[in-house]
Amino acid sequence: MKTxxxxxxxxxxxxxxxxxxxxxxxxxxxxxxxxxxxxxVVEHYAxxxxxxxxDALITAKALNKATDRLISDPTEAxxxxxxxxxxxxxxxxxQTEVFRFGNAIVDDWEGQLNAWPLDEGLxxxxxxxxxxxxxGNAGATANIIGSNSINVGGETLDVTNLTxxxxxxxNEIGGSEANVATGYHAIEFLLWGQDLQGFEPGxxxxxxxxxxxxxxxxxxxxxxxxxxxxxxxxLLVSDxxxxxxxxxxxxxxxxxxxxxxxxxxxGVQKMLFGMGSLSLGELxxxxxxxxxxxxxxxxxxxxxxxxxxxxxxxxxxxxxxxxTGNYRRVDGSLVSGPSLSDLVAQxxxxxxxxxxxxxxxxxxxxxxxxxxxxxxxxxxxxxMMIAPGNAKGAKIVNGAIMALxxxxxxxxxxxxxxxxxxxxPDDAGHSF
Amino acid sequence: MTRLTLTFLLASSVAASxxxxxxxxxxxxxxxxxxxxxxSDILTGYQNLATQGQTLANQAAGYCQxxxxxxxxxxxxxxxxxxxxxxxxxxxxxxxxxQGNRAWQFQFWPDPKNLVARKASYLLKDEAQITPxxxxxxxxxxxxxxxxxxxxxxxxxxxxxxxxPAGRSCKLLVAVTRHIADNGQSLAxxxxxxxxxxxxxxxxxxTTIRSAMAGLEILEExxxxxxxxxxxxxxxxxxxxxxxxxxxxxxxxxASVQGIKxxxxxxxxxxxxxxxxxxxxxxxxQQFDEVLxxxxxxxxxxxxxxxxxxxxxxxxxxxxxxxxxxxxxNDRAAVELGVVRGFNSSDGD
Numbered sequence: 143m144k145t146x147x148x149x150x151x152x153x154x155x156x157x158x159x160x161x162x163x164x165x166x167x168x169x170x171x172x173x174x175x176x177x178x179x180x181x182x183v184v185e186h187y188a189x190x191x192x193x194x195x196x197d198a199l200i201t202a203k204a205l206n207k208a209t210d211r212l213i214s215d216p217t218e219a220x221x222x223x224x225x226x227x228x229x230x231x232x233x234x235x236x237q238t239e240v241f242r243f244g245n246a247i248v249d250d251w252e253g254q255l256n257a258w259p260l261d262e263g264l265x266x267x268x269x270x271x272x273x274x275x276x277x278g279n280a281g282a283t284a285n286i287i288g289s290n291s292i293n294v295g296g297e298t299l300d301v302t303n304l305t306x307x308x309x310x311x312x313n314e315i316g317g318s319e320a321n322v323a324t325g326y327h328a329i330e331f332l333l334w335g336q337d338l339q340g341f342e343p344g345x346x347x348x349x350x351x352x353x354x355x356x357x358x359x360x361x362x363x364x365x366x367x368x369x370x371x372x373x374x375x376x377l378l379v380s381d382x383x384x385x386x387x388x389x390x391x392x393x394x395x396x397x398x399x400x401x402x403x404x405x406x407x408x409g410v411q412k413m414l415f416g417m418g419s420l421s422l423g424e425l426x427x428x429x430x431x432x433x434x435x436x437x438x439x440x441x442x443x444x445x446x447x448x449x450x451x452x453x454x455x456x457x458x459x460x461x462x463x464x465x466t467g468n469y470r471r472v473d474g475s476l477v478s479g480p481s482l483s484d485l486v487a488q489x490x491x492x493x494x495x496x497x498x499x500x501x502x503x504x505x506x507x508x509x510x511x512x513x514x515x516x517x518x519x520x521x522x523x524x525x526m527m528i529a530p531g532n533a534k535g536a537k538i539v540n541g542a543i544m545a546l547x548x549x550x551x552x553x554x555x556x557x558x559x560x561x562x563x564x565x566x567p568d569d570a571g572h573s574f
Numbered sequence: 575m576t577r578l579t580l581t582f583l584l585a586s587s588v589a590a591s592x593x594x595x596x597x598x599x600x601x602x603x604x605x606x607x608x609x610x611x612x613x614s615d616i617l618t619g620y621q622n623l624a625t626q627g628q629t630l631a632n633q634a635a636g637y638c639q640x641x642x643x644x645x646x647x648x649x650x651x652x653x654x655x656x657x658x659x660x661x662x663x664x665x666x667x668x669x670x671x672x673q674g675n676r677a678w679q680f681q682f683w684p685d686p687k688n689l690v691a692r693k694a695s696y697l698l699k700d701e702a703q704i705t706p707x708x709x710x711x712x713x714x715x716x717x718x719x720x721x722x723x724x725x726x727x728x729x730x731x732x733x734x735x736x737x738x739p740a741g742r743s744c745k746l747l748v749a750v751t752r753h754i755a756d757n758g759q760s761l762a763x764x765x766x767x768x769x770x771x772x773x774x775x776x777x778x779x780x781t782t783i784r785s786a787m788a789g790l791e792i793l794e795e796x797x798x799x800x801x802x803x804x805x806x807x808x809x810x811x812x813x814x815x816x817x818x819x820x821x822x823x824x825x826x827x828x829a830s831v832q833g834i835k836x837x838x839x840x841x842x843x844x845x846x847x848x849x850x851x852x853x854x855x856x857x858x859x860q861q862f863d864e865v866l867x868x869x870x871x872x873x874x875x876x877x878x879x880x881x882x883x884x885x886x887x888x889x890x891x892x893x894x895x896x897x898x899x900x901x902x903x904n905d906r907a908a909v910e911l912g913v914v915r916g917f918n919s920s921d922g923d
Contacts, residue, residue: 259687276686277813317809320686435675436682437713438689531711 177488178480180560181402183467184409186479188398190469191241192389194460197234197472199382205231205329206375213368216353225333229449232326234472236456240464243419244412247388247397253325254313255381258443260322262331264312265370267361272338276320286312286323287366294321304369306377324374327444332371334446337439337525345448345523411562413482417461418553421504425457426546434539439525450524451508451515454542458508461549462501482556490559497552504545511538604848605779611841612782613765613772619663619837620762626656627751627758630722634751641739649747650726654822656754657719661826662833665789668781669772670764678714679757683816684796689715690724691731697746698736704745709753717757720817721750727819779845783913786838789830790900797827798893801876802886812877821875824892828869831896835862842907851910858907861899868892 176182208227212220235256242248261275261282262268268283275282280295290302294316301308312323322328335348351360353368388397401409429443443450463469467481487494515523527535633652637645660680671677682690693715702708709716724731725738725747736743772778795805796814801823803810815823839862846855872879872888879885907913 274687274689274692277688278811317811319806435678435713436689436715438687438715530713 178484180406182480193477194238195386201231209375221350237460240416240460244415255325257322261320279318281316281321306373330446346446414557421546422550426543434528437530448523451512455508455512500549507542507545608841615837623659624758624762626659627755630656631751631755638744658829661829667785679717682714709749787904794900810880823876865895
């Protein structure tokens with residue numbers, strides 16, 4: 143989802159006198175022997191981002207292949223393989239969300255890939271009596287797959303040819319953020335279908351025959367549904383190619399080069415800001431606390447597939463990656479280098495130890511959520527955890543929330559420890 | 575979108591802040607003096623909320639016992655007064671209001687997916703008795719002003735079979751308004767009990783200032799700029815304002831500004847004056863009045879103002895005044911006092 147709230151309430155900026163001279167001195171190799179510097183830490187941060195987006199791209203390409211197979215040969219096995227490819231693609235992508243906050247280039251781009259919640263009735267058929275869409279959304283029931291032209295808020299659009307460009311242009315049509323025709327969650331809906339189970343076990347139950355040809359086609363428009371799925375997975379791949387290139391080393395005109403040419407304090411600030419914002423406001427607050435306190439499965443993140451626990455778990459992992467400088471790639475290899483942890487330990491080992499322990503504790507709490515959701519006996523996915531009166535589920539979710547809240551306190555301290563604390567009044571919102 | 579009413583107490587919001595670090599002991603004693611006044615001013619607001627909540631619950635119970643058109647209007651009026659009493663103290667985001675998510679219990683907002691309507695329909699169709707216990711375990715979307723507002727004001731609901739004073743709807747209204755009244759009473763009591771803790775800890779000076787800063791920011795950004803279409807996708811939408819069903823969005827904003835002026839500004843002005851910032855204190859006090867001067871003219875439903883360019887000008891004028899106030903408090907005063915803001919729950923998207 144795009145940020146509604148442009149002037150960030152917290153703007154950590156940099157004390158003016160901080161080390162300006164260390165911006166362009168490192169090579170990653172030097173890190174093993176030399177103490178970490180802000181510049182080497184920022185450079186390694188870019189390495190982790192690059193590896194993360196490459197992994198997201200690799201797994202998205204696999205997903206694209208799997209959905210192509212499903213479209214040309216709609217069997218149960220191919221449906222299952224496509225779903226598995228989707229689940230695998232979420233693992234690296236969710237770890238990259240920590241790059242969103244603080245790096246505007248990511249935040250401005252990510253809506254097309256990960257916007258949520260979405261009003262799925264824009265895309266395909268839904269069961270109307272159990273479909274609650276965003277208030278005032280004129281496109282909530284447009285059903286692009288079911289029509290060659292749609293009318294949203296008085297505007298008529300030709301949607302005969304379902305191309306990646308068309309779908310990208312349809313995002314937020316009619317001015318509603320819930321009108322999302324692209325990205326992981328659109329694909330998720332096309333594979334799983336609407337989750338009609340509420341707080342009960344089970345997720346979406348889209349039949350594979352929704353992609354069948356001829357008389358076997360269920361729910362109509364199977365060919366167009368396949369075209370939609372084809373276009374939306376192609377778009378995901380090209381979007382990720384673009385972002386991976388932004389973080390690639392040895393390019394002169396990409397985002398990474400800008401980041402490396404800027405004051406290293408700015409990069410460190412982005413790292414901490416991203417960790418803190420994802421940890422507290424987004425993951426603990428919006429994605430868990432709201433869903434829990436309102437018992438709202440509409441606020442569940444991966445609601446069609448019931449994969450929310452993994453979405454949360456790998457968000458948490460992304461936060462830990464940025465602090466420790468370690469990222470486990472999808473091929474099993476480890477990306478490791480100079481880290482924020484090294485920097486903090488240089489001047490305050492006690493704080494570093496505490497923050498590392500807290501990150502570990504929040505991963506344990508999220509791990510508990512994941513284990514319970516995937517348990518072979520009586521699994522309890524996130525939408526059951528948040529059901530009214532489920533004290534056991536609430537305890538698991540609250541445990542994760544509290545752990546994230548605690549680590550955010552130490553992230554703030556780490557920012558102060560590294561000399562990044564002055565309040566910067568941001569007037570982006572005061573443009574009169 | 576993040577609900578800013580959610581605030582976490584960062585247990586480790588440590589590090590001596592400039593206000594606490596001020597050298598002389600006299601300053602420590604003085605910051606306790608400011609907190610003494612804040613405590614008393616906020617208590618007045620909480621007690622008013624408790625009283626108005628009680629009136630609302632009594633009014634609703636009376637109406638449902640013997641329904642009449644007059645009783646219905648009186649219940650709506652009582653809802654509005656209690657809701658405005660909540661708006662006046664809504665900025666306080668620390669202390670007893672954090673227990674059990676009371677702030678959300680009073681007002682779950684924003685609610686883009688219309689959870690309130692969904693929960694109401696679920697409860698009204700359900701076979702189970704509607705009891706206080708049922709309301710207590712049904713989540714924050716059921717427990718507060720928006721649910722009572724839905725039952726009293728929602729147009730589609732009013733035209734349906736379950737419209738008040740239908741039996742189950744009345745039971746729900748009575749149970750929800752009782753929940754609001756009880757919460758108001760416990761909040762006022764707990765705030766009194768919180769006194770020694772609050773006065774004894776210097777950290778609460780910064781906390782209190784930050785709560786007013788956040789309250790102003792929410793007013794400007796979430797409650798006004800967003801429905802005006804000045805944020806995000808640029809679309810004007812009354813649904814992103816609060817209290818759109820009752821048309822009380824703007825009245826609620828006025829009450830919140832008034833509440834910050836009554837419960838926060840007196841001690842804050844004194845603090846600024848003691849720090850040799852009396853000009854700034856004066857300037858801020860004037861700007862509160864500038865904002866409030868938009869009322870009562872702008873005190874009307876927001877939807878028609880968003881639909882009409884002349885009406886929209888009224889909103890623009892309020893927005894400009896509010897922006898200036900926010901900037902004086904959140905930027906200038908905060909910088910003078912060295913109040914540093916940490917991560918808060920609005921840092922998501």
